[in-house]
Amino acid sequence: MISGTRNRDAGSAPDHGRPIAVPQLAIHKDFLTEFAALDKPVRERVAEVFTKFEQATHTGLHLEKITGARDDRFRTIRIDQFWRGVVLAPESGDTFLLLRVLPHDKAYEWAKTRRVSVNTATGRIELRDVAAMDSALPQLEKMAAKAPERLFAGVSDAVLRKLGVDEQTLGFARTLTEPFQVEAAQSLLPPVQWEVLYGLAAGMSPEQVWEELGAQITEEVDPEDLEAALRRSPERVLLVEGPAELMAVLASPFDLWRIYLHPAQRSAVEASYRGPARVSGGPGTGKTVVALHRAHRLARSGGPVLLTTFTSTLAEALEANLALLAESSGDAEAAGRVRVEHVDRLAHRVFREAHGRPNLLVQARERELWQRVVDRLGVDLSPAFLAEEWRQVVLARQVGSAAEYLQAKRTGRGRALAPTKKAQVWQAVWEFQKELSAQGLWTHETVCEEAARLLADRDDKPFAHVVVDEAQDLSAHQWRLLRAAVAEGPDDMFVVGDAHQRIYGPGITLGEVGVNVRGRSSKLSVNYRTTGEILGWSLGLMRGQAVSDLEGELDSLAGCRSEMRGAEPSVKGFATWDAELAYLRETVGAWIDAGVLPSEIGVSARSNRAVEQAVLALEEAGIPARALARGTAEGGGVAVGTMHRMKGLEFRCLAVVGAGSGQLPEPRGLTPEEEDPGAHSRDLLRERSLLFVACTRAREQLSVSWHQEPSPFIEALLS
Numbered sequence: 001m002i003s004g005t006r007n008r009d010a011g012s013a014p015d016h017g018r019p020i021a022v023p024q025l026a027i028h029k030d031f032l033t034e035f036a037a038l039d040k041p042v043r044e045r046v047a048e049v050f051t052k053f054e055q056a057t058h059t060g061l062h063l064e065k066i067t068g069a070r071d072d073r074f075r076t077i078r079i080d081q082f083w084r085g086v087v088l089a090p091e092s093g094d095t096f097l098l099l100r101v102l103p104h105d106k107a108y109e110w111a112k113t114r115r116v117s118v119n120t121a122t123g124r125i126e127l128r129d130v131a132a133m134d135s136a137l138p139q140l141e142k143m144a145a146k147a148p149e150r151l152f153a154g155v156s157d158a159v160l161r162k163l164g165v166d167e168q169t170l171g172f173a174r175t176l177t178e179p180f181q182v183e184a185a186q187s188l189l190p191p192v193q194w195e196v197l198y199g200l201a202a203g204m205s206p207e208q209v210w211e212e213l214g215a216q217i218t219e220e221v222d223p224e225d226l227e228a229a230l231r232r233s234p235e236r237v238l239l240v241e242g243p244a245e246l247m248a249v250l251a252s253p254f255d256l257w258r259i260y261l262h263p264a265q266r267s268a269v270e271a272s273y274r275g276p277a278r279v280s281g282g283p284g285t286g287k288t289v290v291a292l293h294r295a296h297r298l299a300r301s302g303g304p305v306l307l308t309t310f311t312s313t314l315a316e317a318l319e320a321n322l323a324l325l326a327e328s329s330g331d332a333e334a335a336g337r338v339r340v341e342h343v344d345r346l347a348h349r350v351f352r353e354a355h356g357r358p359n360l361l362v363q364a365r366e367r368e369l370w371q372r373v374v375d376r377l378g379v380d381l382s383p384a385f386l387a388e389e390w391r392q393v394v395l396a397r398q399v400g401s402a403a404e405y406l407q408a409k410r411t412g413r414g415r416a417l418a419p420t421k422k423a424q425v426w427q428a429v430w431e432f433q434k435e436l437s438a439q440g441l442w443t444h445e446t447v448c449e450e451a452a453r454l455l456a457d458r459d460d461k462p463f464a465h466v467v468v469d470e471a472q473d474l475s476a477h478q479w480r481l482l483r484a485a486v487a488e489g490p491d492d493m494f495v496v497g498d499a500h501q502r503i504y505g506p507g508i509t510l511g512e513v514g515v516n517v518r519g520r521s522s523k524l525s526v527n528y529r530t531t532g533e534i535l536g537w538s539l540g541l542m543r544g545q546a547v548s549d550l551e552g553e554l555d556s557l558a559g560c561r562s563e564m565r566g567a568e569p570s571v572k573g574f575a576t577w578d579a580e581l582a583y584l585r586e587t588v589g590a591w592i593d594a595g596v597l598p599s600e601i602g603v604s605a606r607s608n609r610a611v612e613q614a615v616l617a618l619e620e621a622g623i624p625a626r627a628l629a630r631g632t633a634e635g636g637g638v639a640v641g642t643m644h645r646m647k648g649l650e651f652r653c654l655a656v657v658g659a660g661s662g663q664l665p666e667p668r669g670l671t672p673e674e675e676d677p678g679a680h681s682r683d684l685l686r687e688r689s690l691l692f693v694a695c696t697r698a699r700e701q702l703s704v705s706w707h708q709e710p711s712p713f714i715e716a717l718l719s
């Protein structure tokens, strides 16, 4: 930025001909979402006006002062005959903040009632509707007069101020008497100040609230220094460096991640690590974005890089996004040094190169084989139990003999087995494995193990760096494959994931598979996808659950937050499935009527059958819909998919249907408690995580419904 002469207009006449410095444009991120919805000619005019805005050295700026504004730094700028931009002009410095583009009258109306301020605890900018806050006060005062006690009576003004609560919010807070009033005020108050009050009302100490803010800054905050505040507010504000960047931002307003990273994301992308590193974070905090940038950056400085994930659909999405990133950065050559491949595909490729195509054992045949072994040995063990024991203990821990099996840890396998039982299990496993090798049969797991062995024997590793997305779902043999695909050394492995979203696999610790990330872990906490309302509700689904992270520690989603605001999720039960489907048609129809494109809408259910029925129900109402199946993440119409298929996707509006007690947890997805209590509770957690994953795919609107009784996962949130 070129700083220089102060550039401030006065009076309602436009400024012309004054000597001014080159202004820098900052854009409020909410505007970008809004921008995408404007008609094309308006979008083009906006781009034209603000490109010139940046070059306004000689012409001066056509900024109109707003009479009667609550914040006298607000100005409007003419877009065309009907449309106006609302801009915040600083009292000092040259950074202008573009807040909205609205039709003329609405722009003035909006600008008159809003105020921008600097939060004294975080040093970041805040935007509020001053008039709405003021008009809520008289009623609150009236209610408070009758109440025996005020909600924050035990917290002094000084403490509230230290936590960044300013005069207007303080006045508001002092009228509150009940915690529900704080909840109701969410859309009124500046988000961070609301979080402070919400935390205190929920019984947190001021110290805990301070900790949760997680944004304390060491420098003194000058509430008048808007320029410094804008620089400290990367979650809310994008500082645009020149017209080319402005054009890039406006060309793909939903793809900001390509050019802008939050400092916490950037430092994970750019750091040099002495060995494997890990980034965790709640849903929508940009872990995939970080993985993409990291892979691209590593490829720029050499490569080859493997960018991998759990499923083929996710790998396709990574590949498409990597291409976008390469396009924005103008470095397609580096992207060419990144191989995007899901982990099973890598395993099969390595296997095939050495042995040709494997003869794969299909699931039904596997069951038959186990049954045959059980019958032959006459043991009292179920084929399902043996199959799990083989995968989760024998294969996962690379158990090669009866003696090793007797000693092997069986974490997560529930009931302990007596040594005589263990001997029977081992006998069955041994027979099963003998059968596999006699018939030349492979499973995905054994293919992966063999591929890992082949790579471990190679001195010339195929990759210099491995970057893993959705790491929480990978199993032990997949980790061993990845470990073997890259030599140990600086920046060898970079893994991102969220243990709360684990919906496959038993959950292993990285240490067990030779990936040591100790001391090289970081966490992202700002959600860029979802409104605070949707995120808050969804986090409630996981509250109180003990979830282990990839290092075996208790994972926490505390501090995961969104600064976007929107409608509360709609959460509703119905008597019958038909009534629920009718509600789905109505909800989706209303979203479309409000201007949301069918392709921006998602519907999710637990089972394939419910997905099919939801597709039919929408089609009957003339709403284009498609069932998400392998490789069909893109396309027109409302996307309807199982909760498993929702992973990695996102929608402006999302309806989760069939969230009833008979469907969620899916009874067939649970190991019976009496058979294995450990596996049972793990299955339950996985079912809960499925709902969590589904709900956190919504960007702006979330509807959750069921028929008959609600799922127990939701029930706790209804009281």
Ligand SMILES: Nc1ncnc2c1ncn2[C@@H]1O[C@H](COP(=O)(O)OP(=O)(O)OP(=O)(O)O)[C@@H](O)[C@H]1O
Pocket: 254, 255, 256, 257, 260, 261, 262, 265, 281, 282, 283, 284, 285, 286, 287, 288, 289, 290, 498, 501, 527, 528, 529, 647, 648, 650, 696
């Ligand atoms: N720095 C950023 N600026 C703008 N948008 C961002 C940024 N980082 C992430 N996003 C957006 O936030 C959304 C979520 O990002 P991403 O998918 O990387 O999150 P995630 O942590 O991998 O999510 P999940 O674990 O829920 O799948 C995406 O729409 C992405 O474009």
